[in-house]
Amino acid sequence: MAKIIEGLKYAPTHEWVRVEGGVAVIGVTDFAQMEMGDITYVDAPEVDDEVVAGEEFGALESVKASSDLISPVSGKVVEVNAELEDAPEKINEDAFANWIIKVEMSDPSELDALLDAAAYKNISE
Amino acid sequence: MKYYDKLIFELSRPGRKGYSLPENPYGPMLLPAGLGRGSKAMLPEVSEPDVVRHYTNLSQMNFGVDTGYYPLGSCTMKYNPKINEEIAAMPAFQGLHPLQDEATVPGVKAVYEGMDKALCAITGMKHFIFTPCAGAHGELTGLMIIREYHRRRGDLARTKIIVPDSAHGTNPASAAVCGLEVVEVRSTENGLVDVADLEKLLGPDIAGIMLTNPNTLGLFEREIGRIAELVHACGGLLYYDGANMNPLLGMVRPGDMDFDVMHLNLHKTFSTPHGGGGPGSGPVGVCAKLAGIADTMQVSGFHGNFGVILRAYAYILSLGREHVKMAGKLSVLNANYIKESLKDCYKLPIGSVCKHEFVFDGLVDDGSATGKAGATTLDVAKRLLDFGFHAPTIYFPLLFHQAMMIEPTETESPETLDAFIEVLRTIAAEAAADPDILHQAPHGTPVSRPDETRAARTPVVKYTPAV
Amino acid sequence: MFQYFPHTGEDIRRMLERIGADSLDALYADVPERFIYRGEYDLPAAMSEQQVRDFFEGLAAKNPKLKVFAGAGAYDHYTPSVIPYITSRSEFLTAYTPYQSEISQGTLRYIFEFQTVVCSLTGMDVSNASMYDGPTAAAEAMRICVSQAKKKNTVLVSATLLPQVLKVMEVYALNAGVRLVRIPAEGGQTSLQALGELIAAGDVAGAVVPSLNRYGIIEDHAGFADALHAAGALLVEYCDPSALAVLKSPAEWGADVAVGDGQPLGIPLCYGGPYVGFMACRQALIRKLPGRIVGETVDKDGKRCYVLTLQAREQHIRREKASSNICSNESLMALWVTVYAALMGPEGLREVNEISYGGAHYLEQQLLATGKFEKVFDAPFLKEFVLKPLVPVEELQQKLLDAGFFGALKTEEGYVSFCVTEKRTRAEIDRMVNVIREGWL
Secondary structure, eight states, rough: OOOOOOOOOEEETTTEEEETTTTEEEEEEHHHHHHOEEEEEEEOTTOOEEETTTTTTEEEEEOOOOEEESSSSOEEEEEEEHHHHHTTTHHOOOTTTSSSSEEEEEEEEEGSBBBHOOOOOOOOO | OOOOOOOGGGGGGOOOOOOOOOOSSOOOOOOOOSSBBSOOOOOOOHHHHHHHHHHHHHHTBBBBBSSSOBBBBBTOOOOOHHHHHHHOOOOOHOOOOOOSOOGGOOHHHHHHHHHHHHHHHHHHHEEEEEEEEEEEHHHHHHHHHHHHHHTTTTOOOOOOOEEETTTTTTTHHHHHTTOEEEEEEEBOOTSOHHHHHHHHHHHEEEEEEEOSSSTTTTTOOTTTTHHHHHHTTOEEEEEEEETTTTTTTTTTTTTGGGEEEEEEETTTOOOOOOOOOOOOOOEEEEEEEGHHHHTTTTSSSSEEEEEEEHHHHHHHHHHHHHHHHHHHHHHOOOOOOHHHHHTTTTSSSOOOOOOOOOEEESSSSGGGGTTTTTOHHHHHHHHHHTOOOOOOEEEETTTTTTTTEEETTTTTHHHHHHHHHHHHHHHHHHHHHHHHHHHHHHSSSSSOOOOHHHHHHSSSOOOOOOO | OOOOOOOHHHHHHHHHHTTTTTSSSGTTTTSSGGOOOOOSSSOOOOOHHHHHHHHHHHHHHSSSEEOOOOEEEEEEOOOHHHHHHHOOOHHHHHHOSSSSSGGHHHHHHHHHHHHHHHHHHHHHHHOOSSSSHHHHHHHHHHHHHHHHHSSOOEEEETSHHHHHHHHHHHHHHHTTOEEEEEEEEETTEEHHHHHHHHHHSSSSSEEEEEOTTTSSOOOOOOHHHHEEEEEEEHEEEEETTGGGTTTTTTTTTOOEEEEEETTTTTTTOGGGOOEEEEEEEOGGGGGGOOOOOOEEEETTTTTTEEEOOOOSSSHHHHHGGOOSSSOOOHHHHHHHHHHHHHHHHHHHHHHHHHHHHHHHHHHHHHHTTSSSSEOOOOOSSSSEEEEEEEOHHHHHHHHHHHHHHEOOEEEETTTTTEEETTSSOOHHHHHHHHHHHHHOO
16 A cells, blocks of 8 residues: 655645745655656756646656656756665655655645645545 | 676787788878877777687577567567578678769669669559668658658648557657657557547648558558548648558558558568667658658668668569568468467457457466466566567557567468467466466576666666776 | 468468468458559569579679778778678577567677777767667767757757768758757868857757768867867767777767767678667766667676666657657677677777778878879878869779779869778779879870
8 A cells, every 4th residue: 555644735646745835845656656666767857947837847767667757836946856866766665755856836826736645545546 | 598607808818819900011100199099998809719709609698580489579570581691791782882873883773773663562652762770760761751741831830740559659759859749649449540539639730640550459450541531631641650561561552551651671571680679771662742852861871771671672582473472461370370379368458350460468367366466478478488489579569558469470380389379378377376487487598587677776888897 | 382481271271260260361351452452563573592692693793893992981991700700690680679688698798798899989988789870870969969958959060070970960950950050160170269159159059070070180179078068068079989999089088978880890881781870978968878778787696687778768668758769779780890899909900090091191192192182181180081183083083993993082172082991902002093193194
């Protein structure tokens, strides 16, 4: 069973968001990492890149698959988790502890369109 | 096959040599300061017998069509005739410089003209160009021709290309390299293009459609007449992906189905060896109105892979008009024979008559009833290696989760097919009784299953000497 | 019956019975009748093996045998006899792409060796499993520049690149929507000043420049990398891998990507193909590489082995988002150049360059001494050079052909180029020069 954490926001494309003030901390869900299998590479944007809600901001790679990362919110990337560059397996180890990017949100109301834990649980089973 | 562990670099000893060159009758080389290499390139220093034995040992860890049965779907692994190799190796062809004037290479000119004529006869197209070096390269070139056609008519709005969801991955990738936006058309439950869905996609922004016929499920697109009418009526062109031309050889011509542009894989349909992944040749055929545009396409350095074209021409001349008619039919016979012989133990999602290949969707009984993890298509593929067969194409097309795509080709005897069928039945029985036998396979190959995750996470792509 | 088809009439009957079809034609019942070709194919009648051989020997005999003194992207270097012997082993020749690594370690291992040879010669960190040829490799490098730069869309190309490299890049660029801008030449070499001005104009994602150019000149690329990198653009070196045994490597020039054609590494001219392209780059760009890459790993039992790796970049997984549409390499030709590199080693390749250099400089001197040519560029060259002819070019070419030589290729400017490899003897050079000396008395 994939783990789901209460209190986070979820996108139907399997990204989670933790809100810290005006900043959205974004990662992928435990369900997503289980579907992917051993993750071999995280293709992440660079600091200062703009991301747009609903559009791709990077990708996860495994041996036999590649999956786009879709941004749940719009804004500017303020931090990228550099640890994942050399250790993409950390997402397999704990998808919620290992965020991918932090985004300074340009329109926090976009959060309202995201799912809560219960709603996400329904679509990821 | 025995395991041999060396890399050529590991055999290197300073001062050893494997070459013999004439004495330098001139003075020393005087390169201006700043243009010469700083340090010597690390290349092996080995004797000639070292080289021969090393590569002979490497070859013995390899499986080819000459080694055994190679039922790789969509790859048309037919027998590669040996006379073709001798012809391609003739010094009088090998020594020709590509920039020689046509007048000094009448023999070459005859090869290109003869091939153009023969391929037109077989496909019903009007003209072929030979610069593309592979199937995907032919696709790209064909799409470039389509774009140029629209461009010359001043119709710049046609920026989209329709590709079925069952298409080879190269189709959308070639379209993207060609600057076209890919629009996917759905397949019906029967595995064919959904014509109703197609109609919704057509419009003034459509440059054309790419089709493989028979498609990647080995099924003939029987609505092709209607599809061609619809696409042409909207102003688009039809591209024929020749990857699956083999079953149509001698029976059906893409030109008669109203395709405007196509490519052929000489390394599939026309028997030239795959060479471990190339060189191939992907000549592009066009209808009359595109011939002028096609001739302007220089997509590789010179005249394409002449050595491959020579082999294919020799094959066509060997077959002649009599035997070309049998090649396609026998490939279809072989495919249907395997399909009908195994459909009780492998899931057959679409049961209708197939052409040169078909797709199973995994085992009927994967052994999960034993309480162990069920055997997958990957496991079946790996277990086949233990029995001396190459595996089919697996996990393609993407329409089925456990896809196993089998293409026997016409050059395999019924005895070979029977042996293959018997082994697949044995494997199915093993899976039902104890799937772990399959999970652990292969057991008898030079190496067992590789750690692909490690290879991808920390890529090591060249040899570095131990310090 | 036919020698490649094993089926007897009885076989066909038995197999149709299992399938439940009454005839071979019944297997095409799903094809609308109007698409079944009922005509006679306009093809010659089948030939026996001997007839096929005689036919091609007849064609081959029509091509006069010429001593090649031309280069321009295809070089007549010597092919050691070991190479075709090895590449014609059926285990290499008749294998497919090494999808099933457990029974493809032969192919995978020589590709790994090929990648190592390419990295050694270019000095770059990583290489792919090969490309179709040099010009297509250059076109793919152009795509890497644009993809890496994200928002910039101009790629600079030196006017001194081989004409066929420019042509192939142009058709790729046109369709990919990339703006290609020529860097003009000065004294037969890519101009650093012009490069600087074009970079200053903005939007530059990268530049492709030849280390050994269309005039045979060894270009000096000092300052190129700095100028490009300062603008966030990539430097792509187009090079002759044989010459890299003695010339400054792409890595030494500060290049990000190195491409070229492997043909000079002992591949026969063969009227232009098959050859093999190569592409190598800095580690940071590895995921931008098109096509196959072989990587080292271990098997379940810890044994060293090789696999196709980083496949998530490729078309069969990423489809329209793949780094390229290429889904093969020129594997057998990669084996060809790998065996060549193994036989020649660093010393053999150096000697090849020395003899070619010596022969080319001797020929240039002798040609100038005939008084029928003038020097065009005062620049260092290796095995190929251009001169301005003072006699009519067509006449010159015809006289050479009549005497059994292929040389004096005409350039766009009306110059003629000559190339000398280690295969050409001093006596052959003298004979050709004599033909010219005595051609216009």
